[in-house]
Amino acid sequence: MGKPKRRVSPRLANQVNRDFDHLVALSLIAVVRNVDPPWERNSSGRPCWDPKVVAVCLFMKIFLSRSYDGIAAYFKTNTFVAHHLHLERLPGHSVIARGMLKMPTSYIRLISRLVTFQMRRRGVDVAVDSSGFSLKTSSKWFDIRIKRKSTKKDYIKLHIVIDVDTGIILHFTITDWNDSDSKEFKRLISDLPRIGKAAGDKAYSSRANCQAVAEKKGRPFLSFKANATGKARGYPAWQISFRAYTDNPDEWMDEYHIRSMVEAVFASLKRCWGSDIRSIKGWLKRRELAIKGAAYNIKRVLYIERAKDLGIPLWMNCP
Secondary structure (H helix, E strand, O other): OOOOOEEEOHHHHHHHHHOHHHHHHHHHHHHHHOOOOOOOOOOOOOOOOOHHHHHHHHHHHHHOOOOHHHHHHHHHHOOHHHHHOOOOOOOOHHHHHHHHHHOOHHHHHHHHHHHOHHHOOOOEEEEEEEEEEEEEEEEEEEEOOOOEEEEEEEEEEEEEEEEOOOOOEEEEEEEEOOOOOHHHHHHHHOOOOOEEEEEEOHHHOOHHHHHHHHHOOOEEEEOOOOOOOOOOOOOHHHHHHHHHHHHOHHHHHHHHHHHHHHHHHHHHHHHHHOOEOOOOOOOHHHHHHHHHHHHHHHHHHHHHHHHHHHOOOOEEEOO
16 A cells, blocks of 8 residues: 555544544434434333433444443443433443344444535545454364364455545445455445546456446546456446556556545554454344444544634645
8 A cells, every 4th residue: 555645634633532532422412313213112111211322322332442331331430421411320231232232234324324414525536445354253164185174263344435535434335254345336336426436446347337337427447357358248338447547557547546545444444443343143243343434434524524613624745
């Protein structure tokens, strides 16, 4: 990847990070209050906690990288979340853990989308990529060639499409480690009304994907494999892109390198919230990873809003 050419202004980063807990809580509470609860309350039995309150606590648990016991202890010593929710106390660790079992992934997507709603624009340049997040489980097998048992850490993949100008994750999907990247491309851009340039590495290079970008009035910059040819085969956008690449490869590659921004997004996501998934059971792993993506978006929006308040640029060039 080489040395980064730009970074978020340190002045913005310092101001947001200094009061990150409070800013995240306020953003979460504002969004959660304006949407339907993630699940319905029980109609019988003991009175249960408001699902919106449990949802805020659960998001805060992932955002602050705490265990269930850790976030319960945090809420006891830091009462500002309860204060903004107009409560005397917040749920305990067992209630938050049960909330994770009930939390639908569609609700997490909705929260992430609403947080970034004001930042979405038509005709944005986008970049796509995927990265693995390690799990606590491992796969074991006997290798006949070397005649011994082998072990490999399991992981799941997060696929994202980002706005190159702001670094916001516009859409994401989560798959098993062995699922194809190329098949996820159409799902990633399906909700985008119109795009400018779309960059992706060779894993996303296909005629169908190039045509999907062209149908959204965009220009595809999907890196070509070594054996690629310019035959259209019913996808004219592929042929146009291939000719642009062969006629002027240097200019085409300059446009393609906007893709490096998506690498920076993954680096930031893993640095702030870790590259491993703590959950073990089934869909909990995917829900935890989805919440990490939402956490990244909230922090990015806080940067953008603070930049507007201070009247300074979001990015600064690296020395």
